[in-house]
Amino acid sequence: MKGLTCLSATLLGSLLVSAPGYADPQSDQDEIRTFFQKRFPKVELAGFADGAYAINENARSQWLEIEEFPPYEDAVDEGQEYFETPFANGKSYADCFPNGGIGIKQDYPKFDTDSGEVITIEYAINQCRTSNGEEALPYGQGELAYVSAYMASTSRDNIINVIIPDDERALAAYDAGKRMFYERKGQLNMACATCHISIAGSQLRAEITSPALGHTTHFPAFRFAWDDIGTLQKRYAGCNTQVRAKPFALQSEQYRNLEYFHTYMANGLPLNGPGSRK
Amino acid sequence: MAKTTYSAFLVLLAASVIMTGCSDSGMDTATENPATAQHDEAVDLDTLITDAESSLAEADNLGFAWSVTAPLLEEAHTAAKAGNEEQAIALFQEVKHQSMLAIEQAHYAEKHWQLLIPK
Numbered sequence: 001m002k003g004l005t006c007l008s009a010t011l012l013g014s015l016l017v018s019a020p021g022y023a024d025p026q027s028d029q030d031e032i033r034t035f036f037q038k039r040f041p042k043v044e045l046a047g048f049a050d051g052a053y054a055i056n057e058n059a060r061s062q063w064l065e066i067e068e069f070p071p072y073e074d075a076v077d078e079g080q081e082y083f084e085t086p087f088a089n090g091k092s093y094a095d096c097f098p099n100g101g102i103g104i105k106q107d108y109p110k111f112d113t114d115s116g117e118v119i120t121i122e123y124a125i126n127q128c129r130t131s132n133g134e135e136a137l138p139y140g141q142g143e144l145a146y147v148s149a150y151m152a153s154t155s156r157d158n159i160i161n162v163i164i165p166d167d168e169r170a171l172a173a174y175d176a177g178k179r180m181f182y183e184r185k186g187q188l189n190m191a192c193a194t195c196h197i198s199i200a201g202s203q204l205r206a207e208i209t210s211p212a213l214g215h216t217t218h219f220p221a222f223r224f225a226w227d228d229i230g231t232l233q234k235r236y237a238g239c240n241t242q243v244r245a246k247p248f249a250l251q252s253e254q255y256r257n258l259e260y261f262h263t264y265m266a267n268g269l270p271l272n273g274p275g276s277r278k
Numbered sequence: 279m280a281k282t283t284y285s286a287f288l289v290l291l292a293a294s295v296i297m298t299g300c301s302d303s304g305m306d307t308a309t310e311n312p313a314t315a316q317h318d319e320a321v322d323l324d325t326l327i328t329d330a331e332s333s334l335a336e337a338d339n340l341g342f343a344w345s346v347t348a349p350l351l352e353e354a355h356t357a358a359k360a361g362n363e364e365q366a367i368a369l370f371q372e373v374k375h376q377s378m379l380a381i382e383q384a385h386y387a388e389k390h391w392q393l394l395i396p397k
Contacts (some may be wrong), residue, residue, distance in 0.1 A: 035396035182394045183387040187344045187376070193394040246343040254341065 023175050025164050025264055032197075032265050036213045039201065048214030049269045051277065055201050056208050063276065072149060072222035072274040075229040079150030082143055087132045093147065096128035105155035106271050109162060109260045111170040118173050118256040122148050122231055126251075139250035140234040141226065149220045149229050152273035160217065160271060162264045177261030180254060181212075186245030192258075195239075207278070216263040218275030229274060232259060321367050323358065330354070330370040333377035340384040347376045 036048065043054045053060040083101065086092045094100035108121040119127070125147055126136040137144035164170050181192045195204065196212035203209075219232035226234075233255045237247035248254045334351060337343040354369030 031396055179391050183391045184383065184394075185342060185387075187346055189383065191394055197396055198394060241345050244345050246338065246345045246348070248341070 023171075023178055025171075025174055028178065028261075029265055029267065032213055035197070036200070036211050040211065045268065046270055048211055049217040049266075049272050051214055051218065051275075052208045052210035054214070055211065059208060066276050070222070070274075071224075071276050072220075072229055075146045075222065076149050076153045076274065079146035079148070079153075082147050083150050087129070087134050089132050091132050093125065093128055096131070097124070101151055102154045103158060105152050105273070106158040106160045107162070109256065109263055111163070111165055111167065111173060111260070113165060113167055113170075116169045117253065118177075118260045120233075120251065120256055120259050121151060122233070123251050123256060125151075139231065140237075141228055141230045145220045145229045145231050145234075148231060149274040152220060152271065155271050156273070157270050160263060160266050160269050162260070162267055164260075164264065173257045174261050174264065176254070177257035177259070180258045181261055186240065186243035188243040190243040192239065212262070212265065214266055214269055216259065216266050217269050217271050218273040218277070220274050222274060222276045224276075224278050232262075323363065323367065323370070326367060326370045326374070327354075327358075330373040330377070333374050333381065337377045337380035337384070340381060342380045342384040342387070344376055344380050347373055347380070350376070 033045065037043075037045070040055050047054045050060070050063075053063040083093050094102075098104055105121055108124070109118045110124075111117075112119050122139055122144055125144055126139075130136050164174055184191045184194070192212070195209045196215070200209050200211040216232060219235070220229045221232075221235075222229050223235075231250070233250045236255050236258060237250060240247040330351065334343060334347055337347070350369055351373045354366050354373060357363075357369055358366035
């Protein structure tokens with residue numbers, strides 16, 4: 001009888017632990033992969049790192065030609081210069097990151113158990129600056145995006161390995177990001193998932209909607225629409241605006257959580273940023 | 279005679295289709311021209327401004343404000359300052375209307391956000 005009571009208590013306990021309805025990230029990842037592998041059976045898992053260019057041959061051949069003379073090369077060189085230039089206090093970006101900041105982008109976003117928040121690589125770059133007495137840089141494009149692009153270039157071909165620690169706050173952040181991905185917003189009443197899951201691979205005006213799986217591998221990206229390198233969150237804000245939803249501030253908690261979910265879905269895919277995109 | 283009856287039937291059918299179409303509003307009402315708003319009752323501009331601004335603030339707090347609404351609010355204030363009351367009222371009403379729809383959208387998302395998850 002005592003054993004039965006203990007079993008009941010354990011079962012009740014496990015129900016209570018899962019009561020907030022948090023997602024199971026591994027199941028989410030499996031579901032999304034299964035979905036896309038069924039929809040695009042000819043694309044290998046790693047191939048999803050190429051975005052829309054993995055699913056459309058014409059677009060792919062144009063993109064491969066563009067990549068022969070990458071439009072982001074100057075930005076990467078500039079980013080390297082910024083990265084290697086010491087701050088006024090003599091320290092540099094290399095002092096803020098593991099392995100001197102080289103080949104580490106695959107581990108971002110990270111959940112910081114001290115602060116209880118998601119840290120993207122761009123957020124960490126600005127944290128590095130302010131902790132060394134430098135001004136934070138504007139997010140989205142310019143110097144910060146170039147530094148991030150350089151760091152991404154040193155991480156090419158590394159396998160994305162975003163970790164969700166055993167911490168309820170991390171799971172809550174992941175869950176908030178997931179929810180944001182699926183919520184319909186804006187005057188057009190569309191979610192991220194509308195274009196990048198439900199109708200992924202379809203023609204939307206002149207564009208092919210890319211699969212959500214693998215989106216995060218190639219950012220910061222040179223987009224011809226921007227004529228410059230820009231960050232993933234700049235793209236989030238652009239997507240929100242396109243459906244006439246008020247975008248959140250770049251590196252806001254909302255967008256960092258979204259990036260956490262979005263990148264976790266791409267775990268196991270190779271990083272191939274910076275990339276070029278229409 | 280049969281032909282006349284048939285024609286009358288077609289006219290009635292067409293009329294009912296048009297009437298049904300006109301009465302089907304839903305979310306599309308957001309795109310209605312604010313200038314067509316009815317002003318049969320006297321509108322207290324100050325109250326309307328408070329309502330419009332508080333509705334937009336609520337939508338914003340929920341994270342569901344529309345990008346097109348704040349510029350309309352600005353336009354409405356400009357019209358009010360210029361003394362163009364009729365235009366200002368129409369614009370503040372549209373701000374309120376869009377914000378109410380955004381709030382409704384947030385409440386809908388609260389219950390149904392999982393619908394787009396692939397199964």
